[in-house]
Amino acid sequence: MTQDDITLLVLAGGQGRRMGGVDKGWSLLLDKPLILHVLSRLEGQTRAVLINANRSLDAYEQLGYPVITDLEGDFKGPLMGILSGLSAASTPWVLVVPCDTPALPQDLVTRMIGGIGDHDIAVAHDGERAHPVIALMRCDLAADLREALAAGERKIDRWYARHHWCHVDFSDQPEAFINLNSPEERMNLGQRLERDGST
Numbered sequence: 432m433t434q435d436d437i438t439l440l441v442l443a444g445g446q447g448r449r450m451g452g453v454d455k456g457w458s459l460l461l462d463k464p465l466i467l468h469v470l471s472r473l474e475g476q477t478r479a480v481l482i483n484a485n486r487s488l489d490a491y492e493q494l495g496y497p498v499i500t501d502l503e504g505d506f507k508g509p510l511m512g513i514l515s516g517l518s519a520a521s522t523p524w525v526l527v528v529p530c531d532t533p534a535l536p537q538d539l540v541t542r543m544i545g546g547i548g549d550h551d552i553a554v555a556h557d558g559e560r561a562h563p564v565i566a567l568m569r570c571d572l573a574a575d576l577r578e579a580l581a582a583g584e585r586k587i588d589r590w591y592a593r594h595h596w597c598h599v600d601f602s603d604q605p606e607a608f609i610n611l612n613s614p615e616e617r618m619n620l621g622q623r624l625e626r627d628g629s630t
Contacts, residue, residue, distance in 0.1 A: 436524050439477040439540075440565060441469055442509055442515035443530035444485040444501055449485050451470050454487045454529040458611070461621045465611065468499025468533030470494070476540040478522055485510040508585050510576065517573035517603040529564045529610060534624060536607045546599030552591055565608065567599075599601045 441458035441626040456466035470480070480496040491498045496548055499519045501511045509529075516525050524526065525545060528535060539555070547553035547567055569581065572594065579590050603608065609620055 432547070434476055434525060434540055434544070436522050437477040437479045437544075437567070438479040438481055438520040438522045438525050438526045438570075440513070440520070440525045441530050442444065442512045442516075442527060443479070443602065444483045444512045444515075451480035455536065455611070456484065457487060457490065458566050459533075460533055460611070461624060465472055465533050466491070466494070466530045469528060469530055469535060470496075470524050472533070472535045472537055473528070473540060477526060479520070483515055486513055495586065503580075506586075510580055510585060510587055510590060513568075513587075514573060514576045514580060516568045516609070517568070517576065521568050523570055524567060525570055526567045527564060532562075532565070532608060532610045534607050534609060534620060535565070536601060536604055539565070542601070546573055546597070548597065550597045551594045553599045554591065554596065555601055555608065556598035557605035557608045558600070559605065564610050566591075567628070580607060 457464045461466060482491050482494065482496050482498045483501070484491045484498050485500050488498055489534045499515050502518065503511060513527055516527065526540060543553050551564055551572060552568040555562045575593065577591060584590055609616065611620065
C-alpha cells in the first residue's frame with residue numbers, strides 16, 4: 432500500500448451535541464475553522480480527499496474537495512459517515528479522521544500504512560486509549576458495513592471486531608489526538624499550538 436491507494440475521509444457530518452449543536456467543522460481555533468486545521472495537517476498525503484457533511488454543504492464545497500452526505504439521513508452516527516465514504520471512494524483504502532481533531536500527527540498517513548500489516552482495519556492508539564474514528568480501512572468492507580447498519584449496529588468498536596483489525600501505536604504523541612468538545616478544550620489547545628508553533 433502507498434499513499435496513492437488511500438482517500439482521506441474527513442467526518443464532519445455529526446450533530447455536535449456536546450458543543451451545543453454547532454457544526455464543529457466551522458468552529459474556530461486560532462481564527463481558523465477546525466476543518467481547515469485537519470486538512471492542512473494531512474494535505475497532499477493521500478490521492479484524494481472526501482468530506483462527509485450533512486449541513487453547511489455550500490461552505491464545505493468551497494474548500495475544493497468533493498462533499499458527500501450520509502447515504503441515509505437522521506444522523507445515524509460515524510458508521511454511516513464511514514459507509515458513505517467507503518462507497519464514494521475510488522481508491523482501495525480510506526483513512527478516516529474526524530473534523531474536531533485539529534492537532535493530528537503530521538505523519539499519520541505513513542505511520543498508519545506502516546502499522547496495518549495484513550489487517551483490514553488499523554485504529555490509532557495514543558498509548559492510553561484507542562481512537563476508533565481515526566482509522567485506515569479497506570473500501571471493500573462497505574458491503575459488510577451496510578449489512579451491519581441495516582441490522583441496527585451503531586457501535587463502531589463492535590463493527591471493527593467483526594474484522595481482522597489492529598492498533599497503531601502513537602504513544603509518543605498522545606496530545607495529537609485531542610478532540611474538542613468544549614470551549615475550554617479549544618482555548619487550551621489553541622494556547623498549546625501557539626506555544627509549539629504548530630499551527
